[in-house]
Amino acid sequence: MAERLKVHVDPDKCQGHARCNALAPELFELDEYGNAHETGDGTVPPGLEDKAWLAKSNCPEIAIDVIEE
Template sequence: MSGKLKIHVDQDKCQGHARCKSLAPELFELDKFGNAHEIGDGSVPKELEDKAWLAQANCPEIAIEVIEE
């Protein structure tokens, strides 16, 4: 499996629990309302792939999409 991972936060689903930010602060940032956004274009460095999947699994609103390119 040589695909790169990208993450995307669905703004319609995010309720600002910020679990993703606490689990993977390198991948997510919070806006002034406390809702999460992917950092940059959402590309996930190889060494942070586990954190991307962990954040997705722990999102209570199922707002995080992990895309394999």
């Protein structure tokens, strides 16, 4: 069975570069200040796992967690 992933943005660390949203717009939404939060409850739809890891590795603030369930 494929792993199920969730993404989570730490709002205390996020500085609003919006890279995550540029790389994975399905997984991250931006608020009016450009700070990101995960879409819905953060569940990564099948097929978007690579984007979740890509966003995590490209966040300059290390604000993104990818949780394997």
